[in-house]
Amino acid sequence: MASTRPLRVGFVPEHFSTPIHFAKKHFGLDAELIPFPSGTGHMITALRSSEIDVGIGLTEGWIAGLGKAQEESKSGDKDGGYRLVGTYVETPLCWAISTGATRPEIKTVDSLQRSRIGVSRIGSGSYVMGYVLADERGWILPTAGIGGSIEQSSPFSDTVVLHTFEKLRQAVNSGEADFFMWEYFTSKRYYDKGEIRKVGEIYTPWSSWKIVASTSLVQQQQGDDVDDKLDPRVDDLLDRLNQGIKHFNENLEEAVQYISTELDYSEEDAREWLKTVRFPKRTQGVDPKVVVSTIELLCKAGVLEVGKGIDANAMIAQKR
Template identity: 60%
Template sequence: MAASQPLRVGFVPEHFSTPIHFAQKHFGLDAQLIPFPSGSGHMIISLRAGEIDIAIGLTEAWIAGLGKPDVEGDGGYRIIGNFVETPLCWAVSTGAKRADITSLESLRGSKLGISRIGSGSHVMGYVLADQQGWSAPSPPSSSVSSASDTGSDSPYADSVVLQTFANLRAAVNDSTADFFMWEHFTSKRYFDNGEIRRLGDIYTPWPSWHIVATTKVLSSDDGKAKVKDLLAKLDQGIEYFQGHHDEAVQYISTELDYSEEDAREWLKTVRFSERTEGVNPDVVQNCMRVLWKAGVLVEGKGLGGEEMYAKQLGA
C-alpha cells in the first residue's frame, strides 16, 4: 500500500456493516470499502494475498486462521480491534422439503455446507458438534481448497465448499449439502418465504466481530497512523448508529436484504463496541479454548494467543 493510497477495507455487506456505511457517509472515512459476501474465510485469503489491508469479520474465523497448525510465516494479519460486543446467533438451516432431516441430532454424519474452509460457517460446525456431544472432530485445515473433513473421527461425512449464501441455500434443497449455518436475521427472510427451514440456533460464546489488519500495514508508522484514524472514524459511525436507529433501519431495509421488521428486531439484540481500538486478551484465550475443545485448533500449535493481536498501534 503506497503512502498516498487509502486503506482497502474488506467487510461483509450485511446489517452489521451499517456503522461502516455511516462512518464513510457522515464522518469522511477515507477508505476503499470492498464487500465480501462470501465472508471472513475469503477475507483471510485476500489479506494474505495483499488485496486488502483491513478486514471486519467474525472473531472465530480470525483466531482459527492464525491458530491453525500449518500457519505460514507470521500469519499475514493481526487482530487490532473489536467491533461487535454481543455474540452472534447462527441459524442452523436445511432444505425446505428435507423430510430426512428433522432435528439437530439428525445432522450427525451429514454433509455440512460452508462458504470456505476456515470460515465462520466452517468453524462453527465444529463448535456445534462439540455442543451436541458428537465424536471428536478432525481440525479443519485452511490449506485445503475443497471439501476435506472426511476422517473417521469427523462428525460430518463431508464439508462442502459453496462460497456464497445463495449457493448454500440452493445446496440444502438439491442435497449437495444437508445443512449450513449462517447469521439468524440474514437467514430469516428465507425461513419466512419457505425457501429453507430452520432447525435451531447456536450462539458464539464470545463477542462476535473483530477488526484485523495486515502485518504489512502495521509494520510502518504511516500504516499504523492510517489504521488509528480508521478506527476513530468507525467509533464515530457506531456512535451515530446508536443515536439514529430510524436511519439505520431505512438503510438496512432498502439497501440490504432485510425487512424493516427484522431490522428493528435485530437492533434489540446487537451492541457495538464504543471504542474499537484494542483487543481483550481474555476474549482471544476463551475463543481459543473453545476451539481447542471443539477440535478446530490444536493446543500448542499455530500462533499463541498473545501473538494474534496488536498490543499497541502507537501514534
C-alpha cells in the first residue's frame, strides 16, 4: 500500500520558489516545504540521507551529482540516490560573478584565473559553474599526469567551501575567497547595499531548474524508452506545481507582491526578474537532450570524466 505521508520537498527560498508557494496556498499542495538556502548541493546530501523526498534545484547540480555517483560506482549501480522527474524552469540562469566591495585588485573576470573560488558545496551549482566559466575562458589546460597520462590543470588556486550565501559574501570581503558565483537577482541587492561588487556574469547553457525524486519513490520499468512509475504523491506534486505556475503567469502582480515582501527583493528587481524567467506549462518529464548536452559540457569543464560510464538515461525517470 502506497504511503500517504506528505512528501518532504526541498527548495531554494528565492524568487524562483514563488509558484511553489502558490501551489501550496491556492491549490492544496500537500507537502512539507523545507528551505535550503545553501542550494542544490545540500539537497543532494539530504536526499541521500533520506531527510527529504523531492528536491527542486539547479540542473547542473543534479546532473553533476548523479554523474559523480556513476563514476564512483564499483558495482555498476547507477542509482545516485535520486532521479530526474520534472522540469521547473525553462530559461537559463544568469550567474553573477562577485568579489568583495573592498577588493580593488580584482578588476576583471580574467583576473580571477588561479584565484580562490568560494562555493557553497562541492558539486553544487556554484561549484559547477566555476568550471563552466573556466572552460569558457580557456583556463583549463592539459598537464602531464602519472605514467604519461594527460590530466587537466585546476583553473583555481583553491576551492573554499563556505555552505551559505551569507558566508560567501563574508569570505570575499575578508579575503578567505576571491570570488564566488550566485544567481544575479539574489546578488543584486547586496551590490545595491555596497556589500559586494559585481565582476561579471555568465548564463547556463541549459534550462536552469529540474525536479528530482528519491529513488525510493521511483519504480523502475524495463527499457530506456519506457517511463518509470512514480509514487502517486510525486505525480500529485507535479500536477499542483503546474497549477501554481499557471496562477503565477496569470497573476504577476500577486507574484511581485509576494517576492518583494516575503523574499527580501525590491519591487523593481522582482519586476525585472519576471521579464527574464519562463516556467513550463507542464513540469512532468525531462528532455534527454538537455541532460546529454549538460553532461558533455560538464565533462569538457572537467567536472565529470569522459569514458567513466556516465549514463544519461539512467538519470531520468520521466522523459519529455
